[in-house]
Amino acid sequence: MEDKEMTTEGDAYTRLEGKGIRPSVQRVAILGYLLTHRTHPTVEEVYNGLSHKIPKLSHTTVYTTLRMLAGCGLAQMITIDDHHVCYDGDASPHVHFYCTRCGRVLDLPNEKAPSLRGKKITSEGHIILSVQLYYKGVCHDCAQKEHIEA
Amino acid sequence: MEDKEMTTEGDAYTRLEGKGIRPSVQRVAILGYLLTHRTHPTVEEVYNGLSHKIPKLSHTTVYTTLRMLAGCGLAQMITIDDHHVCYDGDASPHVHFYCTRCGRVLDLPNEKAPSLRGKKITSEGHIILSVQLYYKGVCHDCAQKEHIEA
DNA sequence: ATGGGTGCAAAGGATTTGCAACATT
DNA sequence: AATGTTGCAAATCCTTTGCACCCAT
Numbered sequence: 001m002e003d004k005e006m007t008t009e010g011d012a013y014t015r016l017e018g019k020g021i022r023p024s025v026q027r028v029a030i031l032g033y034l035l036t037h038r039t040h041p042t043v044e045e046v047y048n049g050l051s052h053k054i055p056k057l058s059h060t061t062v063y064t065t066l067r068m069l070a071g072c073g074l075a076q077m078i079t080i081d082d083h084h085v086c087y088d089g090d091a092s093p094h095v096h097f098y099c100t101r102c103g104r105v106l107d108l109p110n111e112k113a114p115s116l117r118g119k120k121i122t123s124e125g126h127i128i129l130s131v132q133l134y135y136k137g138v139c140h141d142c143a144q145k146e147h148i149e150a
Numbered sequence: 151m152e153d154k155e156m157t158t159e160g161d162a163y164t165r166l167e168g169k170g171i172r173p174s175v176q177r178v179a180i181l182g183y184l185l186t187h188r189t190h191p192t193v194e195e196v197y198n199g200l201s202h203k204i205p206k207l208s209h210t211t212v213y214t215t216l217r218m219l220a221g222c223g224l225a226q227m228i229t230i231d232d233h234h235v236c237y238d239g240d241a242s243p244h245v246h247f248y249c250t251r252c253g254r255v256l257d258l259p260n261e262k263a264p265s266l267r268g269k270k271i272t273s274e275g276h277i278i279l280s281v282q283l284y285y286k287g288v289c290h291d292c293a294q295k296e297h298i299e300a
Numbered sequence: 301a302t303g304g305g306t307g308c309a310a311a312g313g314a315t316t317t318g319c320a321a322c323a324t325t
Numbered sequence: 326a327a328t329g330t331t332g333c334a335a336a337t338c339c340t341t342t343g344c345a346c347c348c349a350t
Contacts, residue, residue, distance in 0.1 A: 022349090024305065043339085058307045063340065079229045080282075083315090084339085097276055110273045114283065123260045125290035126247055132230075133264065134282040140275035172324085174330065193314085208332045213315065233340090234314085 008035050019072050029054055030065045034075055034089030040096070040105035042084045080105055080134040093131060099139035101146070106139060158185050169222050179204055180215045184225055184239030190246070190255040192236045230255055230284040243281060249289035251296070256289060 012031035016023040029050050033041070037049065047062045066087050069075040076088040080098040086105055088096075093115045095108040113133055120128040138146075162181035166173040179200050183191070187199065197212045216237050220227040226238040230248040236255055238246075243265045245258040263283055270278040288296075 022304075024348090026306075056307065059339095060308080060341080061306055064306090077232060079232045082227060082229045082235045085232045097272070097278075099276070100279075106274075106276070108272055108274070108276075122247070122258055122285075124256075124258070125293065126249070126256070126258075126285075127288040127293055128247075128285045129250075129287035130285070132282075132284045132286075134284070135272075135276075135278045135280070136282075137279035138277045143275065143277055172329075174323085176331070206332065209314095210316080210333080211331055214331090 008032050011035060015074055019074060021068075021072065026054060026057060026061050027065055029057075030062060031069060031074060031089065034069070034087055038088075038090065038107070040078055040086040040088050042086045046087070076132075078105060078132070080132075080136070095133045095135060097135045097137070097139070099142055100136060101138050101142035104139060108135065111135070158182050161185060165224055169224060171218075171222065176204065176207060176211050177215055179207075180212060181219060181224060181239065184219070184237055188238075188240065188257070190228055190236040190238050192234045196237070226280075226282075228255060228282070230282075230286070245283045245285060247285045247287070247289065249292055250286060251288055251292035254289060258285065261285070 009028055009032045012028045012035060013023045016027055016031060021027065030046060033046050033049055037045075039045075041049065043059070043062050043066060046066065047057065047059055050062075051057050066075065067077070070077040070087065073091055074089075076091055078086045078088055078096055080086075080096050081103065088107075090107075093113040095111040095113050097106045097108050098104075099106070111133075114131050116128060116131055122128060159178055159182045162178045162185060163173045166177055166181060171177065180196060183196050183199055187195075189195075191199065193209070193212050193216060196216065197207065197209055200212075201207050216225065217227070219225040220237065223241055224239075226241055228236045228238055228246055230236075230246050231253065238257075240257075243263040245261040245263050247256045247258050248254075249256070261283075264281050266278060266281055272278060
């Protein structure tokens with residue numbers, strides 16, 4: 001547990017350095033949180049999860065840091081839910097699923113994700129820099145609880 | 151022009167009836183607006199576009215009606231931009247593009263969209279009810295203005 | 301010292317809510 | 326009358342902003 005935390009913190013530190021971003025305490029903690037919590041946390045959830053360790057942490061820092069991480073490719077911003085933006089520390093292309101019942105955002109590792117090999121141009125001349133494939137519906141757990149048949 | 155307006159209004163009326171939704175003046179106008187303005191308007195834009203014709207129209211009604219239209223399949227809710235939800239009167243599956251420079255949401259009719267033939271189940275047992283494929287980047291117009299090379 | 305990074309409080313927007321009024325059957 | 330719909334205003338929630346402080350170089 002301790003070791004895992006340490007490794008992940010170190011991992012976060014290394015990733016930030018690799019992008020030329022100064023690995024401040026807050027940034028390492030926020031990226032570390034994303035790497036250890038694959039639950040697609042919202043800004044609020046990251047803030048709540050870290051405010052114990054960093055009592056003076058501000059919402060502002062969480063907002064700006066998460067946005068920055070998404071901007072430089074160390075995380076993904078997920079806008080699948082119209083109520084809450086959330087983030088994913090796994091920046092590799094994969095499909096996301098939103099359950100309209102319980103509100104969870106889940107990974108769909110078995111679905112094939114559209115990927116961009118470098119910069120891509122559409123037939124209209126638009127430059128594509130990122131892709132997101134979102135599925136919405138009812139997750140397995142909620143379907144069972146509600147006895148929904150396939 | 152007049153005729154086109156009339157036809158579209160009638161179209162909206164018919165579509166609502168077809169779903170068993172009472173075609174009130176507001177609902178017909180809002181769906182009609184989506185059908186005539188393929189610019190992926192936000193709630194505010196729909197409100198502004200209709201408040202002349204329907205002076206007493208409220209934001210509440212636009213919010214609830216658009217959400218309802220998306221819920222019953224007469225429109226798509228688009229959450230490609232983390233700042234603004236917008237809506238598309240074309241409910242058929244197609245790819246959307248968001249320009250991070252000008253903020254416009256564009257259709258990509260030439261990209262192949264993942265489609266759901268009826269209800270689909272993932273390997274994890276989740277029930278998929280809708281799909282959205284989003285591309286983000288720089289649109290052709292903005293790329294030219296900024297002299298960005300492909 | 302100087303620049304980037306952070307925290308705080310306040311402001312700004314977007315969306316929802318409760319309830320009264322209205323329309324339609 | 327009864328039900329469903331709408332409008333208004335207030336409340337709520339999310340996010341950004343301005344500025345002062347702090348830390349690291």
